[in-house]
Amino acid sequence: MYKTYKVMLVPNNKQITRFFRMAGAARYIYNWVLAEQRDNYKNGKKFIRPFEMMKRLTKLKELQEYSWLNEFSRDLLNQAITDACNAFIRFFERINHYPKFKSKRKSKPSFANKYNKIKISATHVTLEKISLSARQNKKIKNRIRLAEKGRIPTGEKIEYYNPRIYFDGLNWWLSVSVKVETNKMDLTEEGIGIDLGVVDLAVTSENKRYANINRTDIVIRLEKKLKRLQRQLSKKFEMNKVEGRMVITKNINKLKLQILKLHKRLRNIRLNHIRKVINEIINRKPRFIAMEDLNVKLMMKNKHRAKQIQRQCFFEFRNLMEFKCKLFGIKFILVNRYFPSSKKCSQCKVIKKDLKGWMRTFKCICGNTINRDYHAAINLKEWAINKFNSTY
Ligand SMILES: [Zn+2]
Numbered sequence: 001m002y003k004t005y006k007v008m009l010v011p012n013n014k015q016i017t018r019f020f021r022m023a024g025a026a027r028y029i030y031n032w033v034l035a036e037q038r039d040n041y042k043n044g045k046k047f048i049r050p051f052e053m054m055k056r057l058t059k060l061k062e063l064q065e066y067s068w069l070n071e072f073s074r075d076l077l078n079q080a081i082t083d084a085c086n087a088f089i090r091f092f093e094r095i096n097h098y099p100k101f102k103s104k105r106k107s108k109p110s111f112a113n114k115y116n117k118i119k120i121s122a123t124h125v126t127l128e129k130i131s132l133s134a135r136q137n138k139k140i141k142n143r144i145r146l147a148e149k150g151r152i153p154t155g156e157k158i159e160y161y162n163p164r165i166y167f168d169g170l171n172w173w174l175s176v177s178v179k180v181e182t183n184k185m186d187l188t189e190e191g192i193g194i195d196l197g198v199v200d201l202a203v204t205s206e207n208k209r210y211a212n213i214n215r216t217d218i219v220i221r222l223e224k225k226l227k228r229l230q231r232q233l234s235k236k237f238e239m240n241k242v243e244g245r246m247v248i249t250k251n252i253n254k255l256k257l258q259i260l261k262l263h264k265r266l267r268n269i270r271l272n273h274i275r276k277v278i279n280e281i282i283n284r285k286p287r288f289i290a291m292e293d294l295n296v297k298l299m300m301k302n303k304h305r306a307k308q309i310q311r312q313c314f315f316e317f318r319n320l321m322e323f324k325c326k327l328f329g330i331k332f333i334l335v336n337r338y339f340p341s342s343k344k345c346s347q348c349k350v351i352k353k354d355l356k357g358w359m360r361t362f363k364c365i366c367g368n369t370i371n372r373d374y375h376a377a378i379n380l381k382e383w384a385i386n387k388f389n390s391t392y
Pocket of ligand 1: 345346347348349350364365366367368
C-alpha cells in the first residue's frame with residue numbers, strides 16, 4: 001500500500017516565479033489536450049490515446065509559435081497530457097462529468113515531476129528543469145528546501161510515486177507517495193464499533209466519547225473571526241463596484257489572504273483532532289473496526305447538514321481510519337447504510353420506529369434505556385460480528 005506525504009516547500013523568489021511558469025505550462029497543455037479531445041468527440045471520432053497526443057506535442061514544439069514549451073521538461077508536459085486524457089477516460093467510464101478547462105483564476109496551480117527523476121534528501125527536494133542556466137551549479141539551483149526536515153522517507157531503496165508540486169493559495173507543497181509495508185500488530189480479541197455524530201465526534205462501543213472540536217472555545221472564536229472577515233470582504237466588494245464592475249484593491253487582497261489563512265488554520269485544528277482520536281482508537285489494537293458507511297455525498301445534499309459534516313471531517317475520518325486499519329492489519333468494516341443502527345434495540349432486536357433525531361436517549365419497551373450514540377456504536381459492532389461470524 002501507499003502512503004502520501006505532503007510537505008511544504010520553501011522556494012526562493014526565483015524558484016517561485018519558475019513554479020508558476022511550470023504550472024502555467026501544465027495548465028496550457030491540459031487545456032490543449034482537452035480541446036483536441038473535445039473536437040474529436042464532437043465529430044464522433046475515437047478517443048485519442050495519450051501516446052498519440054505526445055507525438056502531436058513533439059510536432060507542435062517544432063513550430064516557432066510554440067517553441068516556448070521547450071523550456072519545460074518533457075515529463076511535466078507528458079503528465080499534463082496523461083491527466084487530461086484520464087479526465088476523459090473517467091468521463092467515458094461515467095465516473096466524472098464532462099471534463100472542464102482549467103481556468104487561470106480558479107484552478108489550483110500544479111505540475112508533476114517524473115517519479116524516477118525526483119531526488120529527496122532530509123532537507124531538500126531536487127526537481128527537473130527548475131533552473132535554466134547551463135552552468136555547472138545547475139544542480140544546486142534545482143534544489144528546493146523542505147519546510148519539515150526528514151519527514152519523507154529517504155534512502156536508495158525508496159521509490160517515489162506520483163510526485164506533484166502545487167500551490168494552495170499561500171504556499172507551495174510537494175506531495176509524493178511511498179510504498180509502505182503493512183505492520184501487523186498483535187491484536188486483541190475485541191472489535192470496536194464507532195458511531196460518528198455531531199454532538200460528539202465519535203462514540204465507541206466501549207462508551208468512550210471523543211469531543212466535537214467545533215464546540216471548543218478556540219474553534220468557536222476562530223469561526224466568529226472568519227465570519228467577521230467574510231462580512232468585511234463582501235462589504236468591500238460592494239463599495240468598490242464601479243459601474244457594475246469589480247475593482248480589486250489592495251485591501252481586498254489583504255482580506256482574502258487573511259480569510260484563506262484562517263480557513264487553513266481551522267482545517268489543521270480539525271484534522272489534528274481526528275488524527276489524535278484515530279490514533280487513540282487504533283492503539284487499543286482492536287480486531288476489527290466497524291463504522292457506518294455514511295454516504296457523504298448523499299448527506300451533503302442537505303445544506304445545513306453538509307456544513308456540519310464538512311466541519312466534522314467525517315470523510316477524512318473514514319479515509320484515515322481505513323488507511324490505519326490496513327497498515328496494522330485490523331479489519332475495517334463499513335456497515336451498510338440502510339442498517340438501522342440507531343433504531344434497532346440492541347437487546348430485544350425490535351426496531352423503534354418513532355426515534356426522533358433530537359432524542360438523545362434510546363428507550364425500548366423491553367426496558368433497555370441507553371444513550372443513543374453509545375447504543376448505535378454497540379449495534380454497529382454487533383452487525384459486524386454477525387456478518388463475519390464465520391471468519392472470527
Ligand atoms: Zn428492546
